[in-house]
Amino acid sequence: MKALSHSFGGLRRGRPVRALRQVSFGLHSGINALLGPNGAGKTTLLRLLATTLRVQHGQIEIGGVCFGADSTTSGSLGQYRQRLGYLPQRGGYLGHLTCEEYVAYVAWLRGMPGKVAPAAASTALAKVGLGDHRRTKLTALSGGMLRRAGIAQAIVNEPDLLILDEPTAGLDPEQRQGFYEVLGGLDPSTAVLLSTHLLEDVEALRAGVVVLAAGTVRFEGPSTELAELGGGPGLRAAYIKLVGSPPVQLPPA
Amino acid sequence: MRATLAWTRRSAVVWVAAPLMALAGAAAVASPASWDFSFGGASGHIESLCVVIAPAIAGLVAWEASRGRRSGFYELEASTARSALLVGARVIGVGAALGIVVYVAAAALVAFRFSPYGSPQLAVIALGALVIIAWAALGYAIGLWVPHPATAPIVAVASYLFLVVDSSHSLAWTSLVAGVDQGCCGLNVAPRTGALAGQALVLTGLIGVGFLLIAGRRWQSRARRPGGGLTLRSVGAMGLVAALIAGGVGELRTGNGALLVSSPPPSHYPCARAEGLTVCVWPAERSQLGLATRAAALAFAPLQGLPDVPRRLYAQGLLPPQRAARTGTFSLPLGRVSAQSLAVSMVGGLAGAVPSCAKRLPGGGASWPGDQVLAELQGWLIHQVEPDTTVEALVPPPAQPELSSLLQAPAARQHAWAAQALRAQHDCSLPAPPIP
Numbered sequence: 001m002k003a004l005s006h007s008f009g010g011l012r013r014g015r016p017v018r019a020l021r022q023v024s025f026g027l028h029s030g031i032n033a034l035l036g037p038n039g040a041g042k043t044t045l046l047r048l049l050a051t052t053l054r055v056q057h058g059q060i061e062i063g064g065v066c067f068g069a070d071s072t073t074s075g076s077l078g079q080y081r082q083r084l085g086y087l088p089q090r091g092g093y094l095g096h097l098t099c100e101e102y103v104a105y106v107a108w109l110r111g112m113p114g115k116v117a118p119a120a121a122s123t124a125l126a127k128v129g130l131g132d133h134r135r136t137k138l139t140a141l142s143g144g145m146l147r148r149a150g151i152a153q154a155i156v157n158e159p160d161l162l163i164l165d166e167p168t169a170g171l172d173p174e175q176r177q178g179f180y181e182v183l184g185g186l187d188p189s190t191a192v193l194l195s196t197h198l199l200e201d202v203e204a205l206r207a208g209v210v211v212l213a214a215g216t217v218r219f220e221g222p223s224t225e226l227a228e229l230g231g232g233p234g235l236r237a238a239y240i241k242l243v244g245s246p247p248v249q250l251p252p253a
Numbered sequence: 254m255r256a257t258l259a260w261t262r263r264s265a266v267v268w269v270a271a272p273l274m275a276l277a278g279a280a281a282v283a284s285p286a287s288w289d290f291s292f293g294g295a296s297g298h299i300e301s302l303c304v305v306i307a308p309a310i311a312g313l314v315a316w317e318a319s320r321g322r323r324s325g326f327y328e329l330e331a332s333t334a335r336s337a338l339l340v341g342a343r344v345i346g347v348g349a350a351l352g353i354v355v356y357v358a359a360a361a362l363v364a365f366r367f368s369p370y371g372s373p374q375l376a377v378i379a380l381g382a383l384v385i386i387a388w389a390a391l392g393y394a395i396g397l398w399v400p401h402p403a404t405a406p407i408v409a410v411a412s413y414l415f416l417v418v419d420s421s422h423s424l425a426w427t428s429l430v431a432g433v434d435q436g437c438c439g440l441n442v443a444p445r446t447g448a449l450a451g452q453a454l455v456l457t458g459l460i461g462v463g464f465l466l467i468a469g470r471r472w473q474s475r476a477r478r479p480g481g482g483l484t485l486r487s488v489g490a491m492g493l494v495a496a497l498i499a500g501g502v503g504e505l506r507t508g509n510g511a512l513l514v515s516s517p518p519p520s521h522y523p524c525a526r527a528e529g530l531t532v533c534v535w536p537a538e539r540s541q542l543g544l545a546t547r548a549a550a551l552a553f554a555p556l557q558g559l560p561d562v563p564r565r566l567y568a569q570g571l572l573p574p575q576r577a578a579r580t581g582t583f584s585l586p587l588g589r590v591s592a593q594s595l596a597v598s599m600v601g602g603l604a605g606a607v608p609s610c611a612k613r614l615p616g617g618g619a620s621w622p623g624d625q626v627l628a629e630l631q632g633w634l635i636h637q638v639e640p641d642t643t644v645e646a647l648v649p650p651p652a653q654p655e656l657s658s659l660l661q662a663p664a665a666r667q668h669a670w671a672a673q674a675l676r677a678q679h680d681c682s683l684p685a686p687p688i689p
Contacts, residue, residue, distance in 0.1 A: 051332055052328055052331040081333055084333075086329060088325055089325075091325055092327075092328055092330075093325075093326070094320075094321070094324060094326055095324070096263050108335070109330055109340070110333050111334035153329075
């Protein structure tokens with residue numbers, strides 16, 4: 001993505017807030033972590049990639065599709081959306097559906113024929129360890145299981161790009177470990193972009209890292225390079241150096 | 254298909270099918286306000302049922318739409334490949350289909366409960382279905398734009414009030430914008446094609462408004478092609494919707510004082526001939542024409558030698574363009590009836606009316622010479638149609654000896670007596686003829 005800028009608010013809502021300022025970075029196959037404090041612009045960036053926000057400035061070029069405000073679009077947004085997996089920050093769960101119905105419905109929305117969607121849903125649920133809960137309603141799931149159901153819907157179409165907005169928020173260490181295992185089992189060619197403000201996530205996943213703060217990219221590279229930037233084995237020192245404030249720390253287990 | 258069927262099964266719309274059916278059923282069997290017992294009149298009553306069904310469906314569909322937005326699912330949905338219009342059409346379709354099923358079931362209940370006769374005004378009933386679809390589309394769009402938990406009940410109540418208040422508006426064309434007109438139809442009036450078309454245009458336009466709002470909600474938020482703002486296609490769609498509504502309103506405002514109904518032209522009266530008799534009924538009674546013709550032949554063919562026996566018969570209220578001699582009227586009774594009992598009712602109408610020359614009595618009655626043999630005449634006329642009926646069943650005891658005597662006389666003398674007796678029922682200067 002190149003020179004992405006985005007503002008919220010405007011004439012009637014008071015002074016516009018600039019969520020992203022000239023953000024440019026590249027996405028690679030495997031896991032890419034978008035690290036930053038609250039309000040850094042992570043969700044805005046992910047929503048732009050998920051095409052649920054209109055690009056105001058800059059352009060996004062991914063998988064042969066180019067879309068943005070200043071450029072000529074190439075490729076089909078519809079095809080891009082078919083090859084996309086997305087777990088929004090708020091989850092987007094339909095509590096009145098069972099796990100299988102929910103995931104199959106999203107599969108249909110992604111463009112999968114209705115006849116094959118249930119089978120794809122079963123496969124996705126098995127991948128995230130919810131194979132035995134296919135007929136359980138989403139309202140009956142725990143927080144961690146619900147998040148896994150969300151990941152199942154995001155991978156049901158075996159996406160080329162998987163966007164996960166704070167997928168580990170609210171999960172206990174055991175649930176987070178389960179989540180890492182699910183991500184580890186994905187096709188290595190899938191590009192995963194997940195946002196988090198937990199350094200533990202990045203360390204556990206050994207992901208490529210983009211550090212975002214105040215709407216700008218402060219770092220882009222492997223997590224090992226980020227650690228070196230701080231001069232120590234962990235990422236904490238580098239994070240403080242780049243962002244200016246300490247990262248969110250998990251309560252002791 | 255299974256994925257969408259599962260979604261449909263879980264829809265809130267499906268879960269309220271039973272209570273909605275009960276509600277519509279109660280409205281269906283409630284005493285009709287103004288319709289006569291023809292199916293034409295019942296059609297207006299059936300159409301008015303959508304005043305109950307459409308708001309309920311609108312509220313439920315609004316709930317479905319707002320639930321998706323409140324849960325954040327709309328954010329996920331916006332990232333998918335399916336068109337918002339397709340997703341919306343599916344929700345609206347499920348809601349509208351349920352509403353129409355309930356509507357048709359309630360219509361069947363009206364038909365069963367009140368056994369109206371004649372043919373239904375299908376265009377009017379179809380308009381009710383269009384009202385349900387239009388409000389479902391608007392309900393979904395409103396739920397999408399205003400995802401508050403209170404949106405659904407507000408949509409239901411507001412649409413109910415609109416349908417009730419607008420359809421009872423004193424200004425004729427305004428009242429028809431709602432697409433509901435309980436007093437639209439009757440035996441002697443038929444829906445005006447232009448007004449029905451006007452209502453259909455307005456309702457189709459409202460469906461278009463709903464879908465434009467759905468598209469607008471998605472357009473507002475989602476990534477799109479550069480310059481993909483107001484495209485020629487979207488401007489065209491808005492223009493088409495505006496034209497539909499304007500055209501519909503214009504049609505309702507003009508022509509025939511904006512009334513929905515007009516009396517059918519004489520050329521539309523269904524008529525049939527049998528044994529020298531012509532029988533005409535209202536268009537709404539077309540399906541009863543065969544029965545009426547058989548009954549008329551049964552009643553009047555044997556009596557054609559008598560004076561004033563009609564050769565042309567018209568259903569009650571269906572006056573011929575120029576009242577000709579030897580014309581008569583009859584009423585089609587409620588429910589199922591045999592040709593013979595209808596024939597009895599027809600011949601009964603030949604005698605019994607008080608002539609204008611009759612002397613009015615202080616107690617409220619009337620007297621004329623012919624009325625002295627009225628009972629015998631009525632009994633004799635019915636006996637011509639039902640020869641097996643006993644004299645005791647035909648006339649009261651004082652008239653039974655005379656009728657028995659009359660029936661024992663030769664047929665020619667009976668007919669001669671009946672001719673004189675019939676004349677005496679209209680001409681007060683003629684005495685009652687003696688029983689042969």
